[in-house]
Amino acid sequence: MTSLDKPTTEDTSADDARAVTEAALFEAFGGVRGMVETVLPGLLFVSIYTINKNLHMAALAALAVSLAMVVVRLARKDTVKHAFSGVFGVGFGVVFAMMTGNAKDFYLPGMLYTTGLALAYIITAIAGVPLIGLMLGPIFRENLSWRTRNPGRKKAYTKASWAWGLILLGKSAILFPLYWWADTTQLGWVLVALKIPPFLLAVYLTWVFLAKAPPPIDVFAEMEAEERAEEERRAAREQEEERRAEDGDATTTGRHRRP
DSSP states (O other), rough: OOOTSSHHHHHHHHHHHHHHHHHHHHHHHHHHHHHHHHHHHHHHHHHHHEEEEOOHHHHHHHHHHHHHHHHHHHHHHOHHHHHHHHHHHHHHHHHHHHHHHOOGGTHHHHHHHHHHHHHHHHHHHHHOOOHHHHHHHHTTTTHHHHHHHOHHOOOHHHHHHHHHHHHHHHHHHHHHHHHHHHHHHHHHHHHHHHSSSHHHHHHHHHHHHHTTTTOOOOOHHHHHHHHHHHHHHHHHHHHHHHHHHHHHHHHHHHHHOOO
């Protein structure tokens, strides 16, 4: 193998950084299972409503499958935050639809949430505290160190937040006209179709920005190192005090033994 064929340290560290970024994004956004839990209740609702136009049956079926997914996660002792968020979203949709009697209102809370989240991404990016950084900082064990100590990562988080905000705003720009002008089944199928592709695009862009950014500063490791150093300093002080005490005792004993 020539020197050109051998992987360099920089290549290895870059690969490690990409792997860590992929794992963090997978954890933050739920991975394949999280996407299934996001899509399935809405898909079930629009499928049942398309077949029999029964609002109550469609809404209760969507809520039941959301609760079932939470129960499965609890039984397997998995993270339930994505499943719980799905239950709350479906629950609000069921309440809206039941109160108004309009099946399209099942989708309204989720659409409003998407728009609000898009604005949150954009506003926090403008304010210099991008929402993606607040979400991923603890997962990367860097907390908020990127704000003041790692400008390259702050720039990457800002770009990613802009990407999320603009993608979600584009999604809302498609859905709200359909909410007013299309029927329930048309809106439902378009919404189901738009669940995954914009999400995957935003996650991919986030991965691209972060893969090119400097590595995160592991503030937890820094704190642990400082604690170990403080313990070592404390142990050294105690040993020094014990040595001085022993020297003092030896000096006192020597004085008493003098004639």
